[in-house]
Structure formats: structure tokens, C-alpha cells
Amino acid sequence: MTTQKLISEIKRKQSFLCIGLDVDLNKIPKHLLDEEDPIFAFNKAIIDATHHLTVAYKPNTAFYEAYGIKGWKALEKTITYINTNYPEVFTIADAKRGDIGNTSTMYAKAFFEDLGFDAVTVAPYMGKDSVEPFLKFSEKHTILLALTSNEGAYDFQTKIIDGKEVYKTVLETSKSYQNSEQLMYVVGATKAEYLTEIRAIIPHSFLLVPGVGAQGGSLNDVCKYGMTEQVGLLVNSSRGIIYAANDETFASKAATKASNLQAQMQSILKDASILN
């Protein structure tokens, strides 16, 4: 999917919500455990109930890998289900990969071609030749970890290199990568106060923002400091939506939570004069 198409979907749906499909068999409604594929059954119900409220889905691959082949099958079925039934939705494999050249190419093929995701999250530690193989795929997006929402972000990401934080060095360096226009960045909502300085470096790039809700980040702060004229934000919520209830009403309760966020987003988009 092109960035332009993503922006037009945001305007059409009046939403820049991304729903994280982080499925934990210990947290889903008990009645689904009788299904042949409980993870897929859960995702399918959530997707059918929320696709009109969200512009993106983001399965975190760890949750699928944890269940081995069964998990991998559920991931394949989930992405195929979205691409077949709701092709207008942007899909992100939250995989946080990164390896040397030919290995990164293998990962890129796996997520972009075999599975058919629009985007994949990538860790920057190994530098240029670990990121550029992902950028070679047209109409696909590489979402680089910049400033993450967890406490450990302060271990290295905010440390100073040549008078500048590591995450800013990552942002600036990545701008010189080939096809860097296909880069997006992860910036945690728990660190919204950093967004003004981030926007000074990457004024137009899309940011994937986790940490609103369960982790305590504020949607208003994120938008105040991070929104661009073309929106430039995908705000993710996982647990706050998908585990809104764990009985037979789980999908409709998830839709209610997603709808609340969509309504807040619609109002923010109107206030920013992005919508009429």
C-alpha cells in the first residue's frame, strides 16, 4: 500500500487507529478454546467487528511464534483473511527484525512477499546494511524502532552521541538510507514530550505510536506534538481493545473500545482541520 492510500483511508475512516493483535491464549474467552484454531477465531471476530474503525492491524509475531507451527498458521490465516476481506487495511508485522544483508532480505521476503504484510518493524542496532534490504520492496514500509515506550529505552536510546541522543542519531542517519521515503518510525506514546524534537528531524514521516492506554500514554499529547498536515500518525492500542471483555461479548466490547478511540481521533482530525 502506498503512503498516499494510507492517508486517504485515514481521512475516509476518520481514524488513525492501529489495533495490535497480540493474542495470548490465557487471555481470550474460554469458549474459543474449543475452536480448531482459537487464535484465528479470536482474530477473525475482532477484525470483523472493528475493520471499519481502524486503518491498521499489527500482529506482534512473538505471540504467534510462542505457539510454534500452530501459531505460525494462525498468523498466516489472519493476514490472508485481512488481505482478502479488507484489503484497504494497512497491515504491520511487529517483528522487530534486523540482521546482516542477505538475512534481512530473507526476513523482508518472508513478511512482504510470502505473508503479504504492508510493513514490518525493524531494529536499527546493526545499521544501514541491515535496514536497506527491507527498503527495496516498493509500496512496502519499514518501521524503524526509534524511541520505544518501555523503561529500557533509557538504557541506550536516550544516551548522548556527539551532543545528540542515540534515537535522534538513528532518525538522522536513516534519512540517508536508500529509499528512505519508505521509512516510518516507532515512537512510544509514553514519551510524547520528545515528539517536537523528533518532528524537527523527520517532519513528514509516519510514526507508529504504541503505549496509549494500558501503558499510560496520552492520545492528546501525541497528537499535539506529533501530528502533521497529512496526519503522520498511527496510534496503536492492543490490550485495551482486544481484551475489553473475555466472554461471548468480547468482539462487540472490543468494537466499543475501538469506536471510542475512533471518535476521539475524528474530533482531533477536525480540530486540526484535516477533516472538514
Add this chain to the structure above:
Amino acid sequence: MTTQKLISEIKRKQSFLCIGLDVDLNKIPKHLLDEEDPIFAFNKAIIDATHHLTVAYKPNTAFYEAYGIKGWKALEKTITYINTNYPEVFTIADAKRGDIGNTSTMYAKAFFEDLGFDAVTVAPYMGKDSVEPFLKFSEKHTILLALTSNEGAYDFQTKIIDGKEVYKTVLETSKSYQNSEQLMYVVGATKAEYLTEIRAIIPHSFLLVPGVGAQGGSLNDVCKYGMTEQVGLLVNSSRGIIYAANDETFASKAATKASNLQAQMQSILKDASILN
């Protein structure tokens, strides 16, 4: 596997070789493509021919994920085959994972419990709470990326934080993590000149050293600057061994290559008075 057991296996086999099982269907002998599971058939033959010469196997998970469910099955069969037939061999999932707390726990379970690997490689960018979940598993090892063998390592890893390179900050910071005695570190053989300074920070930890052979690193230099009294090194070779030939002699040719490296290692261990 405990570190002590790994050291005693190194002494018994007179080898600190790790063989990288990075299986690419375009590179394996054509006759294997008729097998039901060509990747596993290739690995099984390589393992049967080399297990007495190597102390570790390291499948890079990217190569398996690139083939979807088939690849994941081949990875499961490979690790199960090693654990069943050659339980004395140390196994490393070269996955370069790293995510926030609960997600890292999911990854740790997937690799340590479900698949049964002894170790997994982890990226440090997200800091303490992304690494410590892996360290909670006893007799399991977390191999943190420190200084990698690729060109992109100079993008961030060698940049200076407070008068010290980023990779040294990673080494020092990680020493304060809970159960840090279960940490090992990736240091590329292409950067052997850095090993003296690395050993000043982590004098005893095991290093996983890729980049000897195809990438141009020197085994002698790595040992000169990186070896400890308890060896402290696992030197990896992937392509140089597993793709030694691509006809029906591939496994025996791989064994010859592995045997050459083992002989060099034996001689180095004797010179260092680690073996009698």
C-alpha cells in the same frame, strides 16, 4: 546446558566451532529438492557428518521463516533431531529478538521451552526490560548483539556515548542485568582488533564470533585477542562449511571443512595450554 558443560565439551572435542545452519533452497544440492522436507534433509546430513567436530549449531531463524510454515516445521525437526541424537551439542537460535517485557517473555518461551534451544541471540536496543525476561530461564543463555560483523556496525555501535563506544556501553550496562552470568555476546571476527578492549570489560563471558571465513575474519586474530583461560569463544562458520559442495558429496565435503577448522582450533587450544 550449563556453561561448565559447554566448556567440558569444547575440551573433549578439542573444538570451539559453531556451525551456522543458514539453509537456502537455492544453494543446497538439487537432488535434495525431491525430498519431502529438503531443508531438514540437508540439515540432518550436515549434522550427522559434523556433530563430532562442532560444539554448537546455530540456525538463523530468518532462513526458516522465509519458507513459512514449511520452514518453521523444518526448524522444529532440526532442533528436535539435535536434542534427541546429539544432546551434548549446544544449540543457538540466531533470532536477534528484542521487545518489551511480556513480549520478550513470549519469545523466550518459544525458543527455550517449545523449541528447546540452549541459547538465543537478542538485540540490545530496547534495553534492560527487553533482555531480562530471557535471563530468567535457568541453564539457558542470552547472546546479546554487541559489535556485529557487518559494515552497518559503524552506523551506531562504534559511535561515542560519554567518551565510550555504544557497544561498550551495551557490554557494561548489561553486566548490571539480573542473572547477567547467563549472558554471552556477539562480536564479529571482522573486528578482532576490538577484542582486547572488550575483554577488559567482560573478561570471562563467552563470545559468539561470526565472520570467520566468508566475511574475511581471521581465526588466529580472534583467538589471540579474545580467548580466555576457559576458552570463552564460539567461532561460527556457516556458508564456508555447509555449502562446501552442492552435489551428493556435500555432507562429507562439509565435514572436511569443519575438520580443517577443528584441527586449527585444536592446535590453538594446545598452544594456549588449555589442552595438554
